Amino acid sequence: MLAAVLLPFLCCLSSAAAGKLLVIPMEGSHWLSMKAVLAELSRRGHEIIVIAPESRMLVDSSAMYTLKTYPVPFKKEELQELMHSLALDTFSEKPFLFRFLNTWENFRKSSAIFKxxxxxxxxxxxxxxxxEESKFDAILTDPLTPCGQIIALHFSIPTVFFLRGVPCAIDVHAAQSPDPPSYVPRVFSLYTDHMTFPQRVKNLLISISEPFLCSTVFSSFESLASDFLQKPMTITQLLSHGSIWLKRIDFVFDYPVPVMPNMIFIGGVNCGQKKPLSQRDVTVPDLLSHASIWLMKLDFAFEYPKPLMPNMIAIGGVNCAHEKLPQEFEAIVNASGEHGIVVFSLGSMVSEIPMKKAIEITEALGSVPQTVLWRYTGEVPPNLPKNIKLVKWLPQNDLLAHPKTRAFITHGGSHGVYEAICNAVPMVLMPLFGDQMDNAKRIETRGAGLTLNILEMTSKDISDALHAVINDKKYKENIKRLSDLHLDRPIHPLDLAVHWVEFVMRHKGAPHLRPAAHELNWIQYHSLDVIAFLLAVVLLSMFISLKCCLFCCRRCFRKKGRASKPTKSKSH
Amino acid sequence: MLAAVLLPFLCCLSSAAAGKLLVIPMEGSHWLSMKAVLAELSRRGHEIIVIAPESRMLVDSSAMYTLKTYPVPFKKEELQELMHSLALDTFSEKPFLFRFLNTWENFRKSSAIFKxxxxxxxxxxxxxxxxEESKFDAILTDPLTPCGQIIALHFSIPTVFFLRGVPCAIDVHAAQSPDPPSYVPRVFSLYTDHMTFPQRVKNLLISISEPFLCSTVFSSFESLASDFLQKPMTITQLLSHGSIWLKRIDFVFDYPVPVMPNMIFIGGVNCGQKKPLSQRDVTVPDLLSHASIWLMKLDFAFEYPKPLMPNMIAIGGVNCAHEKLPQEFEAIVNASGEHGIVVFSLGSMVSEIPMKKAIEITEALGSVPQTVLWRYTGEVPPNLPKNIKLVKWLPQNDLLAHPKTRAFITHGGSHGVYEAICNAVPMVLMPLFGDQMDNAKRIETRGAGLTLNILEMTSKDISDALHAVINDKKYKENIKRLSDLHLDRPIHPLDLAVHWVEFVMRHKGAPHLRPAAHELNWIQYHSLDVIAFLLAVVLLSMFISLKCCLFCCRRCFRKKGRASKPTKSKSH
Known part of the structure; x- marks a missing residue:
């Protein structure tokens, strides 16, 4: 019995042949889930080098990897100012044209900074x-800024992409994955995979306009890549060289669409992160139900080794499924009583909002019996009631995992949404920008939350929505169903991510997963040349047959004519 | 440390909530790999009922499941006679038309038997x-005969399909997976995923003809399904209701093409089958290199429980990676000396061949220094040399796993090919029928074997090919590379298969993986209605603009005309 117990672990050991990984990360929340993968890769003995600009926000140094920095022609403050301005724009109540121009200006600025x-x-x-000298086995990078892929092509290093998606579905096209606009809703369309005819018309129009739209967005990178690699290069061509696409997607949340064999789906990689001694998917009562086994809450990394019987299983760390809450949060949660708590955060990038909005929100939150833990760094609203606790930071996933958590008010970033799905917490969504509107729409259509328009919502709207997701059982039931499906997986997404990074390092890429479609142009891919050829053959043969028929007919006719004429002439 | 070691096992225990599974299998070699999955499902405590006809060939009874049979209007002998006739046809040297008619007749007969x-x-x-009364949680069935799916629809039971593929890519279309003929070679085309223009023309023509071809093949099932379910039903519609497609495919061997999220790839499920106590992926030296751990060759299923130190790991059964060879085979392999052995089998369905061919093959095999283990039940060829051992049955996977095995002569069935890939044994392929020609072509293009034409091959061709794959290092290197890629996977295909069967049983299907494309017709899927509408709008607006312009011009012109006329008249 024990042998069977032990062997899965031995497998893991064997595959831990140490390699050298270069990481070129993306700034912002994207970094947070990538860091979780790096932690596991480092634990498995790989040498990891992260290269990031000197002026940065969330990308930090750690004992798990070596951080190398390079100078950039802007300061950290400029970055922060830009983020701040981006966040404030969302709350701006100025006319549409003004907001549009402002967004465009901010967008232009961030593009310039990325470039x-x-x-x-x-x-x-x-x-x-x-x-060049380090001889890396692979590059792990976020393709949203394709800098890592330019370096990869330059030094012929295989790449693993870590992403949710790239605007205009460039990732989908670069991987040669089919993308029918008839049931795959475009980003920003807010449609589901079941569209009416007018929706399909709009979806097709968006899909047609995307290449033009995104060529503007990525043109600076395209010229940079073309100059550096000394050959013309579009963004799609650049990204088509990725070996493996690690996509933070799970079909519990995202719609099922055609995919490619080199796309690996690791949605939820950021929640319930694996700790060396954690026991994530199994609860202790589950295990006890399998009699004849003693689950010993001890761990020999901490205790002195002592004899054990074969049916004694050491599960020290079984409670590490989520980190223990820091004392101050534990105290707040415990004091919340039977009503429990609500977690409120608008993401790592937005922590303050206009005072008018803050007062409205405060008023709404004051009306619920739950204690609200709100991540907020702005000026304290004057009407702050007792049940609202403002904090500068909160352990979001661990709070969501607490049984006393009743609801999650979120901006609908994909990380937060997945954490709510993992922990089965219904949501009130206040999408701000990017893919957040689409995320909110999806959660709403799946009946696991309610969406509010951040500009138009009133205090009553907020308290009504919060009241509904907490007290109407269907929201909890729906999110529980999504959670059950999401967690019922043969392997944890983190292990999957780690496996495929190691795979690319070990085998120098994954050429056997590269579809031959990459070698075809658009006309060939859609068999248009073949169809044209076949049409030409059919038309030509029809033409020839027709000509033959006509010729024969004419001959016959002429013969008849000639034959009859002499008769006629004879008869005369 | 030990805690970390033990936890992976605990996960497995938790997911083993027992369910009730109905299995409607396919006769022939398909059954063999399905049985491996049933063994694991049974070990995990599920109640399994296999329903099969009274007259059958390989589907056998076992302690792992309950076999229920039903009477059919044909005898086992008729089945065997049909198989025998099918096999002999392949060796027939009669004119093409004669062979074609014979094959067609046999095909008609097997269709009638399946129906x-x-x-x-x-x-x-x-x-x-x-x-109806058994309340099954799911049906596991081979969609090659869609009987299981008819029952599933009738009783609303979710299905898991277990297959390599269905002729005419019906499986691909039923799952709504895109299938571009520009780089996805059709079955029987013998093309790779890199095609020349004439090849792409032929590939498209095959792809266009497939629906017509297969409607003939499956029409009897379609009428049966329509009658039984009392609504019109094509084979594609019928199969489109499958929850999960377990496909015996791995992209090391098959070409990477678009896939769908509910397709799970379990190529290689049949080799290195998991035994409860086996240790498949790790060799003992691997483990020993991780010092401070004692690997104890003991297992408490056999020995009496006794105290162990935490760093003592019981690996009893570590040698069960493959079954120990039966004594008679072990003796033959050991006696083969430095040259080792060659394994030769034409599959479970073909065990005798025409004497003329047998003599030719015997002559060729006699010329190599290796001992040849040949599965052959026909009349013994008169020229049988010492190095050929004829056997009525051989443990194919275990023999291929033996380090002394130098080559594998095979008909190219997908099971055998995967076993050769698992065990890194180069192949000489003699394809007979079905997908075997395509399989052989793939192995040949990947440089891991050589293909012979069973009708045209001479004794010299065979010995040359065998000599090449054994002595030319490149074949061994190529199959070793494929093997390394194939075995480097985050989870064993058998565990994957078991997980997804259990998933469908637990959640009553997998509706979240069902693409919305199922609800669209052909015109909608390809957005033809939308394109027509947009074209109409463009043409109409062009027409209206033109009319407006013309109207304006005419008005202007007329005015001018009128204006000029009086002037003219005045001037006169």
Whole structure:
């Protein structure tokens, strides 16, 4: 029995052949889930080097990896100012044209910053020399800024992409995955996979306009890549060289659509993160029900080794499924009584909002019996009631995992949504920008939450929505069903992510997963040349047959004519 | 440390909530790999009922499941006679037309037998009553005969399909997976995923002709399904209701093409089958290299429980990676000396061949220094040399796993090919029928074997091919590379298969993986209605603009005309 118990572990050991991984991350919340994968890769003995700009926000140094930085022509404050401005724009109640121009200006600025970051890296001789000499086995990068892929192509290093998606479905096209607009809703369309005829018309129009839209967005990267690699290169061509696409997607939440064999789905990688001694998917009562086994709450990393009987299983760390809450949060949660708590956060990038909005929200939250833990760094609203606790930071996933948590008020970022799904907490969504509107729509259509328009919502709307998701059983039931489906998986997404990074490192890519479609142009892919050829053959043969028939007829007719004429002439 | 070691096992225990599974299998070699999955499902405590006809060949009874049979209007001998005739046809050297007519006749006969089998099941009141009352959680079935799916629809039971593929890519279309003929070679085309223009023309023509071809093949099932379910039903519509497609495919061997989220790839499920105490992926030296751990070759299923230190790991059964060879085979392999052995089998369905061919093959095999283990039940060829051992049955996977095995002569059935890939044994392929030609072509293009034409091959061709795959290092290197890629997977295909069967049983299907494309017709799927509408709008607006312009011009012109006329008249 014990042998069977032990062997799965031995498998893991064997595959831990240490390699050298270069990481070129994306700034912002994307970094947080990537870091979880790096932690596991580091634990397995790989040497990890993260290369990031000197001016940055969330990308931090750690004992798990070596952080190498390079100078960039902007300061950290400029970045922060830009993020701040982006966040405030969402709450702006100015006319549409004004907001649009403002957004466009911010967008232009961030594009310029991303490009400057990439340019500073590519033309930094010292760093490039270091990369060349380091002989990395693979590059792990976020393709939203394709800088990592430019370096990968330059030094012929295989890449693993870590992403949710790239605007205009560039990731989908670069991987040669079919993408029928008839049932795959475009980003920002807010449609589901079941569309009416007018919706399908709009969806097709968006899909047609995407290449033009995104060529503007990515043109600066395209020229940078073309210059650096010294051959013309579109963003789609650039990304088509990725070996493996690790996509933070799960079909419990995202719609099922055609995919490719080199796409690996790791939605939920960020929640219930694996700790070396954690026991994530099994609760203790589950185990006890399998009699004849003693579950010993001890762990020999901590206790002195002592004899054990074969049916004694040490499960020290079984409670590490989620981190223990820090004392101050534990105290708040315990004091919340039978009504429990509500977790409220608008994401790592937005922590303050206009005072008018803050007062409205405060008023609404004051009306519910739950204690509300609100991540908020702005000026304290004057009407703050007792049940609202403002904090500068909160352990979101661990709070959501607490049985006393009744609801989650979120901006609908994909990380937060997945954490709510993992922990089966119904949501009130206040989407701000990016894919958040689509995420909110999806959760709403699946009956696991309610969406509010951040600009138009009134205090009553907020308290009504919160009241509904907490007290109307159907929201909890629906999110519980999604959670059950999501957690019922043969392997944890983190292990999946780690496996495929290691796979690319071990085998120098994954060429056997690369579809031959990459070698075809658009006309060939859709068999248009073949169809044209077959049509030409059919038309030509029809033409020839017709000509033959006509010729024969004419001959016959002429013969008849000739034959009859002499008769006629004879008869005369 | 030990806690970490033990936890993976605990996960497995928790998911083993027992369910009730109905299995409607397919006769022949397909049954063999399905049985491996049933063994694991049974070990995990599920109640399994296999329903099969009274007259059958390989589907056998076992302690792992309950076998229920039903009468059919044909005898086992008729089945065997048909198989025998099918096999002999492949070796027939008669003119093409004669062979074609013969094959067609056999095909008609097997179709009739499959239909009779299904009809006997569907209209067997006793069995149907039993199924209705048994409240099965799921049906596991081979969709090559869609009888299981008809029953599933009738009783609203979710299905898991277990297959390599269905002719004419009906499985691909039923799952709504895109299937571009520009780089997805059709079955029987013998093309790779890189096709020239003439090949793409032929591939498209095959793809266009498939629906017509297969409607003939499956029409009897379609009318049976329509009658039984009392609504018109095509084979594609019927199969579109499957929850999960377990496909015996791995992209090391098959070409990467678009897939759908409910397709799970379990290629290689049949080799290195998991034994409860086996340790498949790790060799003992691997483990020992991780010091401080004692690997104890003991197992408490056999020995009396006694105290162990935490760093003592019981690996009793570590040698069960493959079954120990039966004594007679072990003796033959050991006696083969430095040259090792060659394994030769034409599959479970073909065990005798025409004497003329047998003599040719014997002559070729006699010329190699290896000992040849040949599964052959026909008349013993008169020229049988010492190095050929004829056997009525051989433990194919275990023999291929033996380090002394140098080559595998095979008909190219997918089971055998995967076993050769698992065990990194280069192949000489003699494809007979079905998908075997395509399989052989794939192995050949990947440089892991050589293909011979069973009708045209001479004795010299055979010995040359065998000599090449054994002595030319590139074949071994290529199959080793494929093997390394194939075995480097985050989870064993058998565990994957078991997980998804259990998933469907637990959640009564997998509706969240069902693409919305199922609700669209062909015109809607390809957005043809939308394109027509947009074209109409564009044309109409162009027409209206043109009319407006013309109207304006005419007005202007007329005015001018009128204006000029009086002037003219005045001037006169």
């Amino acid at each position: 400057a970051t990439c340019e500073s890296l590519l033309y930094n001789k010292e760093v490039m020399k270091y990369i | 009779a089998t299904c009809e006997s099941l569907l209209y067997n009141k006793e069995v149907m009553k039993y199924i």
